[in-house]
Amino acid sequence: MNPSETIQVAWKSLTSNKSRSLLTMLGVIIGVAAVIVMMAVSAGTEATIAESINGLGSNLIFISSNMTRMGPGQASAGSGGLVYDDLEAIRSQISGISGATVDQQTSVTVKYDKVNLDSISLVGVTTDYLDVRDMEIDEGRWLTDRDNEQAAKVVVLGSTLAEELFGDADPIGQAISANNTKLTVVGLLKERGLVSGTDFDYQMYTPINLVIKKFTFSMFARIQGDSVRMIYVAVDENANMDDVILQTTLLLARRHDVTVDSADFTISTQDDIIQTQASTTASFRTLLSWVAGISLLVGGIGIMNIMLVSVTERTREIGLRQAVGATPGDIQSQFLIEALMLSLLGGFLGVVAGVGGAMLFGKFGNMRTVILPYSIVLSFCSAALVGIVFGYLPAQKAARLDPIVALRHD
Amino acid sequence: MSETIIETIDLKKVYGMGETEVLALDGVSLHIESGEFVAIMGPSGSGKSTLLNLLACLDTPSDGHYLLAGEDVSDMSRAELAQVRNRKLGFVFQSYNLLPRLSALENVILPMMYQREERIPLHERNNLGMAALEQVGLTNRADHLPKQLSGGQQQRVAIARALINEPILILADEPTGNLDSRSSFEIIELLNHMHDRGRTIVMVTHEPDIAHYTQRILTIRDGKLDADRKNGQRPAVPVLQEQEGVL
Structure with missing residues (x-):
């Protein structure tokens, strides 16, 4: 079975149940969009802070009361x-x-x-x-x-x-x-x-x-x-x-x-303030990245869940395909490709939603957003990785089915 | 040009382990030559399904050997067996096993997707698929989904699928089991026609009147070959009225 046919088969299987495919992708869409929006918001915050700190004047010493x-x-x-x-x-x-x-x-x-x-x-x-x-x-x-x-x-x-x-x-x-x-x-x-x-x-x-x-x-x-x-x-x-x-x-x-x-007093300079702000925003960004990463993970579990259901539902199909010549490897790649397509498509829609959402936030929300190109690449690649990791178990389960048992399944 | 298609030597199959061991097949040796139309009969639990699974390369024997057209497939891996099934075997199941989301034509050409060698280009597959559908008289149903076809029509699509890779052996597992008698005769007539054209067919059935249309009847009992007799008086298949399309 060649790759383009595998992709066609996977595509056909996904489009034959559109609403389910969309719901399955939702987790990944939200995860990817969350990564992009959150990074855009934190980058926007950082930019605002950096600008306002620069407005303090570089030759100033701040002495504050403790x-x-x-x-x-x-x-x-x-x-x-x-x-x-x-x-x-x-x-x-x-x-x-x-x-x-x-x-x-x-x-x-x-x-x-x-x-x-x-x-x-x-x-x-x-x-x-x-x-x-x-x-x-x-x-x-x-x-x-x-x-x-x-x-x-x-x-x-x-x-x-x-x-x-x-x-x-x-x-x-x-x-x-x-x-x-x-x-x-x-x-x-x-x-x-x-x-x-x-x-x-x-x-x-x-x-x-x-x-x-x-x-x-x-x-x-x-x-x-x-x-x-x-x-x-x-x-x-x-x-x-x-x-x-x-x-x-x-x-x-x-x-x-x-x-x-x-x-009983503290002396600081603009550099000190910049450093404090930088470390605050860095931990803010780390926190947001974790939140977004966890939502991607949840999206991946959603894919795995639906793929496992799909393998059970299509047990007879798997048995028949094996009977007419599909090797365990053919079956495995078919289901892996399906999971990967779900996550890539979800990742793509998530990028669209994330970029759109970040722009809307920046325009109508009370916050500044800066869309970071690397956040798009990072979240899209994470989505692909999620597809492979969480598609592996269902694909493995499908490939291991005994054709005799699978053909009798109802 | 008679050539041995199936040769089994003391074929055994054991299920389970230790105390719960069940001997499903207890040393079956048989020869089936090219061009034969053979029925395998036997009560349920006799081991005839186990034998068919082994002959179909869906399972491997616990002991003994199975030579398919001279090639020993007894110890092959699952991937190798998949390729043997693809190149050499055609399957007809009791419940048709058509993929519900594929059209009749797509179902027929499905096995070609899994060819490893001498792959047939995509555009030629449809032509070959249509030719196979023509042999079963269903060219006008090529675009129909399985659920839009009657049981008999679905089984004819399944037969076209079994023929698509030019197999050396067609295995039919209770092919008329889900059909009314009229459709059953249609299917038997079709298999007979394939046989007349030189196909080798092995069919498992528990219906004696269906088995009687074959040349040779093997009876399995308690995991052993109980009887192997030539079927001298094959009855003529009743002439079916309004069999438009078939043959």
């Missing part, structure tokens, strides 16, 4: 995390920096006219923030040192937030209320976009001293004091980054009276 809240008595003894004074110390004592600023956020309810917005981030910053975070003023002015010294009730709005509050009207000079404190809008920022999960355009920026004075819950005020969540340091282009990190670490450790090993 969340070890101490009791009131211990606050002054250090290990309470970063405080506003740390910023001044860094600015005056560390060489090789082009700017440094703080980031202390609080969530407020904002009102203007009839618009009322909940949970808006009010970010307490200093003048350097604009340059350090690579932002630009669109209209009006940015916060000044004087604003900060006086804890002036002024605010600069992100573009999206300004649009929601004021619509087409000009916000400059208008007063908005944030948790019942009146703030005067002095400037508007240009669009900055989503960076590392933060929407810079849907926040508002105000002097850090105002946040410390007015927007820290009174019950925490004593404990928190003038603590800040984050300090950003921009390293001068000509300075050595590692040197700046070392200086800063030593300075802060001394100020907080802690050892470097048990510091």
